[in-house]
Amino acid sequence: MPPSAPPEWADAFRQVPRALFLPERVWPYDRSVGAGNAVDRTSDPEAWQRAAEGDEPVITQWDDGAHQGVAPGRVFSSSASAPDLVADMLALLDVSPEARVLEVGTGTGWNAALLAHRVGDANVVTVEVDPDIAAAAERALVRAGRKVRVVTGDGAFGVPDGAPYDRLIVTAGVRAIPAAWLGQVRSGGIILLPYGTPYSGDDALLRLTRREDGTASGRFRGQARFMKLRAQRSPTPTSPPGLxxxxxxxxxxxxxxxxxxxxxxxGLHLRGAAHAVQEHEDGHTHWLYSRTVPGWTAAVRRGGDEVIVRQAGERALWDEMVATHAWWSELGEPGIDRFGLTVRPDGAHLVWLDEPENVIAPAATPGR
Ligand SMILES: C[S@@+](CC[C@H](N)C(=O)[O-])C[C@H]1O[C@@H](n2cnc3c(N)ncnc32)[C@H](O)[C@@H]1O
Known part of the structure; x- marks a missing residue:
């Protein structure tokens, strides 16, 4: 059982082992080094069991199912999340024993089974975009003795015929919060999701409370990193030559x-851009790419303090990055949990600091 599991979830973690939900072939993931080669249950049952019972995420699909073979694929597209993260999210979801819950991102079905153990099979609906993954989850749930409704489809639309929900939990990274979710959660209900901007692959857990007026608002609760909703992946742009x-x-x-x-x-402040860090033997490069007008920037520091910047194209991205850093420093370097987000039914996403009234203005971005 993950040490972070709150007492009200202890029985669920004891009775619903992750191993019941994993396929024959899994790719154990180590959060410090990444994915290793596949482990097959038939050829190496001990290693498979170790991965299943371990503390790390377990990847169950690459490249939307197109990848075959034992080596890791390109993009992981389904997994069973790390048990401590699953426990943290269930704690934040704050469910009562009779809550009605929608899960977006069924994956293996493990989280849906944990939820069903707590609130009852009839109160859980889970939606998965990948038909093969959904079918496997459904089989695993039946094997585990659960009668949970598994819907195959794009969870961005929610599952309207099961609404209203008291809780909505998303187990894939979100870049734009769909209005459908606001419409399907009752007033006072909670929407918990990993949210991030297209600036990077980073996410933070966001716990929104649905208000009477149809908006939802809440704070970020710590960092996480999730595979993104399929339609909301934002690969890092390339640097066009010749600028x-x-x-x-x-x-x-x-x-x-x-x-x-x-x-x-x-990423909350510097909009319309993407960022990556390249490691060298003797230093690093900050890469910045414009998602609006053509432009990129590489800032290289090797050894000492001197930074050499090449700024190409129509956006002064390094200057924007420096302004963003100055903005954050002047605020006293606030942590993630001092920021929050309000989402309106018209799709507006308003980032705030400390209080919903204190909406932060994004850095000025040419070309938007
Ligand atoms: C990290 S896994 C979910 C882990 C899962 N909750 C479990 O207990 O195993 C993310 C899942 O979200 C699914 N997904 C991605 N985009 C989706 C979408 N638009 N609607 C529903 N599911 C989606 C992926 O196919 C993947 O299976």
């Missing part, structure tokens, strides 16, 4: 280490 550029030196160097909160927070 006019200028080179200059600076000593400004925003934080770049993995899981540093600035990477997520920068």
């Amino acid at each position: 006019p550029f200028r080179d200059f030196a600076t000593d400004v160097w925003p934080p770049h280490t993995p899981w540093h909160p600035f990477a997520f927070i920068a």
Whole structure:
């Protein structure tokens, strides 16, 4: 049982083992090094069981099912999440024993089974976009003795004929919160999802409360990283060749280490851009790509403090990054949990600091 599981979930974690929901072939994932080769239950039952009972995520599908073979594929497209993250999310969902819950992203069916153990089979609806994954989850749920409704379809539309829900939990990363979710959760209900911007692959758990007026608002609750909803993947753009550029030196160097909160927070402020970090033996490069007008920037620091910047195209992306870093520093370097989001039924997403009234203005972005 994950140590972070709250007491009211302990029995569910004891009675509903993750191993019951995993396919014969899995790719164990190590959060510090990434995915390894596949482990097959028939050829290596001990390694399979270790992965199933371990603390790490287990990948169950690559490349939307197109990938075959034992090596990792390109993009992982289904998994059973890490038990501690599953427990954290269930704790944040704050369900009562008779709550009606919609899950978007059935995956293996494990989370749906945990929910069903707590609130009853009839109160759980789960929706999965991939027909093969949905069918496998349905079989696993039946094997585990659960009668949960599994819907095959795009969870961005919710499942209207099961609404209203008291709780909606999304187990895939979201870049734009669909209005359908606001419409299908009752007033006072909770929507819990991993939210992030197209700036990076980072997500943070966002716990929204649906208000009487049809909006939903709430705070970020700590970082996570999820595979994204299929229609909301935003691959990093490339740097188009041939753009006019200028080179200059600076000593400004925003934080770049993995899981540093600035990477997520920068995306809330610096809109219409994508960011990646390249590691060198003796330093790093911050890459920035425009998602609006053609443009990219590479800022390289090797060894000492000097940073060499090449800024190409119509956007001064490095200047925007520096302004975003200055904005964050002047605020006293607030952490992720001081930010929140309000979503309106018209699709507007308003990021705020400390209080919903204090909406932050995104950095000025040419070409938007
Ligand atoms: C991290 S896995 C979910 C883990 C799952 N809750 C479990 O207990 O195993 C994310 C799942 O979301 C699914 N997904 C992606 N986009 C979706 C969409 N638009 N609607 C429904 N499911 C989606 C993926 O196919 C994948 O199976």
